[in-house]
Amino acid sequence: MALNADEAYHVGLVAYNEDKFQHAFLWFLYSLDRLTQYSVTTKQQLLRHLSLSSYQFGNLPMAIYFGQQLLNLDPTNDDIKVLLDLYRRLRFQRTSNPDILRLSNESSKYETLCRGEVDERTSKRQRALSCRYSTGGGNPRLMYSPVKEEVEWDEPRIIRYHDIISDREIEILKNISRPLLSRSKVYQDGWDTVSQDRVSQSVFLQDDPVATRVSQRIADATGLSMETAESLLVQNYGIGGRFEPHYDALETGVNDRIATFLIYMSDVGMGGATVFPDIGVATKPKKGSAVFWYNLHKNGELDLNTRHAGCPVLVGNKWVANKWIHEFGQEFKRPCSLSEWE
Ligand SMILES: O=C(O)CCC(=O)C(=O)O
Ligand SMILES: [Fe+2]
Numbered sequence: 001m002a003l004n005a006d007e008a009y010h011v012g013l014v015a016y017n018e019d020k021f022q023h024a025f026l027w028f029l030y031s032l033d034r035l036t037q038y039s040v041t042t043k044q045q046l047l048r049h050l051s052l053s054s055y056q057f058g059n060l061p062m063a064i065y066f067g068q069q070l071l072n073l074d075p076t077n078d079d080i081k082v083l084l085d086l087y088r089r090l091r092f093q094r095t096s097n098p099d100i101l102r103l104s105n106e107s108s109k110y111e112t113l114c115r116g117e118v119d120e121r122t123s124k125r126q127r128a129l130s131c132r133y134s135t136g137g138g139n140p141r142l143m144y145s146p147v148k149e150e151v152e153w154d155e156p157r158i159i160r161y162h163d164i165i166s167d168r169e170i171e172i173l174k175n176i177s178r179p180l181l182s183r184s185k186v187y188q189d190g191w192d193t194v195s196q197d198r199v200s201q202s203v204f205l206q207d208d209p210v211a212t213r214v215s216q217r218i219a220d221a222t223g224l225s226m227e228t229a230e231s232l233l234v235q236n237y238g239i240g241g242r243f244e245p246h247y248d249a250l251e252t253g254v255n256d257r258i259a260t261f262l263i264y265m266s267d268v269g270m271g272g273a274t275v276f277p278d279i280g281v282a283t284k285p286k287k288g289s290a291v292f293w294y295n296l297h298k299n300g301e302l303d304l305n306t307r308h309a310g311c312p313v314l315v316g317n318k319w320v321a322n323k324w325i326h327e328f329g330q331e332f333k334r335p336c337s338l339s340e341w342e
Contacts, residue, residue: 005034009041012049018196021056028053044074051083060091110245113275113282114311120280121153129154139220147221152291153281156305160283161221161290165214170265172210174319177203177234184235187250197244202235218261218323222292225329228255237272237318243310245277248324249295249302256296258330261323263290269316276308285318298337
């Protein structure tokens with residue numbers, strides 16, 4: 001399905017309002033290209049926004065070019081005259097002209113992973129990865145029903161647990177959560193705030209019997225203590241829902257989030273993978289499975305390679321449940337290292 005000029009203009013405005021000026025620019029260009037006599041959007045609007053977004057991402061020649069086009073079309077437009085004056089003055093003082101075709105490295109890696117284009121595990125390295133049934137080193141609760149562990153990546157180690165939660169448990173958790181969901185927040189400058197970086201709804205489930213059972217299973221599978229873990233956070237993403245690249249560790253210095261156990265409670269039609277841009281790994285939601293990784297090295301330092309994101313959901317609906325496991329209580333389960341490097 002191709003978007004028409006009006007739809008593309010609207011998408012561009014959303015991107016513009018989220019400070020994604022390079023993306024916005026490309027949408028405005030696309031819209032301009034598809035403008036017809038039936039479009040509600042005008043050429044003037046598009047030229048103005050092409051000029052503004054070019055200025056915002058630092059390409060003054062482009063900002064001047066589109067500004068001038070607008071002025072040619074609408075010579076009485078005082079607003080654009082003022083802007084053009086400003087751009088020309090700035091152009092005189094500045095030289096750098098970022099290339100629109102090269103989006104910033106950071107976002108392009110994240111986005112290409114989300115599109116499923118560059119999962120780096122196609123290499124020889126992936127063939128060395130393994131899967132096994134684990135009893136958690138002889139845990140009595142797992143002797144007759146071992147967990148299915150698959151190593152998704154070796155460094156940092158990312159483990160997928162298959163069939164870690166039943167469909168029935170998932171239904172119960174979703175049903176309990178649905179009426180309690182509210183907009184998720186991010187921790188910023190000491191506050192929990194609503195942010196465009198995290199578009200989802202969530203709820204921490206306290207004292208729920210199913211959540212407690214799941215928590216016990218996480219303890220069994222990982223061998224870690226849940227005594228200091230946070231309650232289970234059930235999260236729901238609608239279309240466009242996402243969580244931009246971030247670390248789960250809060251870097252508080254004490255009792256930080258040592259590990260993350262992320263349970264997929266739905267499949268997702270398209271999009272919604274969890275991606276690790278710095279190591280080039282994408283894990284796809286698979287209902288009933290979970291992924292697990294340590295956010296901190298054994299020496300307590302943040303593992304910089306654990307930066308990750310929840311990609312935008314394109315088709316369908318995504319449900320996950322997070323269990324954030326903390327440092328206290330793991331002293332004998334995951335002893336710290338005396339080495340600076342581990
Ligand atoms: O939804 C995902 O795939 C990732 C979620 C996540 O990273 C988080 O909630 O911290
Ligand atoms: Fe996260």
